[in-house]
Amino acid sequence: MFQIPEFRVWDDRYDKMFYVNKRNPNISLEFSSNGWSLEDAKTACLITTSHRKERSALMRATDQVYTAEDGYMGDTIFEGDVVKQRTEIIAGDPFLTTDITGVVVMLEGEWVIDTGMTARPLFSEVATNEKCGNVFEHRDIWEELYDRYVQLNKESD
Known part of the structure; x- marks a missing residue:
């Protein structure tokens, strides 16, 4: 069975860790050829992107x-x-x-x-x-x- 990988994203602006997994359906992580972006799926608001590298970090689950x-x-x-x-x-x-x-x-x-x-x-x-x-x-x-x-x-x- 394929398991969806878990990620989390730290954002300095909010001073908060955002968890992206099946228990948190309101947070959406999108990947593209330009990098990644984290969005609040409920409000469709952009939280942070990989372009804010000094201020945010994407981390994989082990x-x-x-x-x-x-x-x-x-x-x-x-x-x-x-x-x-x-x-x-x-x-x-x-x-x-x-x-x-x-x-x-x-x-x-x-x-x-x-x-x-x-x-x-x-x-x-x-x-x-x-x-x-x-x-x-x-x-x-x-x-x-x-x-x-x-x-x-x-x-x-």
Whole structure:
């Protein structure tokens, strides 16, 4: 079965994240040869476009969800999310773990958690991922990761 990909768009003008998915039918994302545009389908008003690159960002959903400490499978992890990944070196021993916190980006065809110093695959059979926020809505907290996210996206253009 074909699954419609999920996207979200950050717009500085509204200081808001817009989610584009089946649960939000009033938001419409259109792609063309000139880029993309986000519209409110209910009012037919343009919200933002890819031409406002410095003020807005389009982010794809990954195929991963975060896992809470109680085992609860949480929301989808998106590009631009800040994720803390905990890996147990010896299964069942909470004292022998390694943690990494970074921003989720697509790097060489793979979703990774990028710290600016290292990048680790987002998917792991032996690690749990905790979503800590995202670089847009929490820019004051994650300033260095925001800068890294912007740098990586400029390199991919």
